[in-house]
Amino acid sequence: MAIELYRIDDRLIHGQVIVGWGQPMNLGFLVLVDDEVARSEWEQELYRMGVPPELDVFFASVADATVALDAWNQDKRPGILLTSDIDTMVRLANAKKSIRAVNLGGIHHRAGRIERLRYLYLTGDEVRALQELERNGVEVTARDVPASRPVPLSALLEGKGEEGAA
């Protein structure tokens, strides 16, 4: 089964991931790739506290994930890999060409970001980074939960995102 979803979501582990995606996927494991969380026992404990016990959670820096990704993709259970920001996913995808599709699940408002979807705000630099990712052969779509329609990067940049949402 391997990692079936590579998701950028600034909330990392939360309800949409555990229940919204996790239940229909019969999720077996989560990989949280974040250099800061990978260094912090407290952060890791925090994310483990509420996760169902049958779900394995792995924490890794980008460097460690680059090494371990092939092994995770040999796992017989379905998995989700999460990063909290675009830069982390881009670094991982540049290092591992086996990543062919990236899901934009939630990037929220902050200064300098423009609303693209109700759950997706991007700066100009972030848009350019995602376009570069697509030029490198990675499909980028926005989709918060499985019940909504995926919105291709080109459509959401043209302001057609909300039309595409279910």
Next chain:
Amino acid sequence: MSDRISIVLAHGQLASGLVSAVEQITGMGDRFIAMSNTGMSGAELEQKLRALVEETGAKVVFTDLPAGSCNIAAFRLLRDRDVIVVSGVNLPTLLHFVTHPQLTPEVAATEAVERGAPTLKVTLGTSRGN
């Protein structure tokens, strides 16, 4: 009567719905402040929750889904704040908590969970299988 304020933090409009139900049943809805996570990043949610705890002096934060963003934001406060986090909140839990203001927050929260959790059950109709 204690005038302590507690926080209910949940997805969508669940918290305000629960608090309105507490008000309807007991007239004590004003002992809770409802907060939603809608549209917020994890960092923003934590920041707003911290500000609310600071402002109200709340000792107990009730959250809905374990491992949800509300739950994780509240857990983050445990590191440096003297708060109690309850996960999986339901209406009976809030009702028991709010009607026992004479108990300490810790005891009231613990008892409320002990009373509230078993109220979730399945009841089958007698015509089943006929």
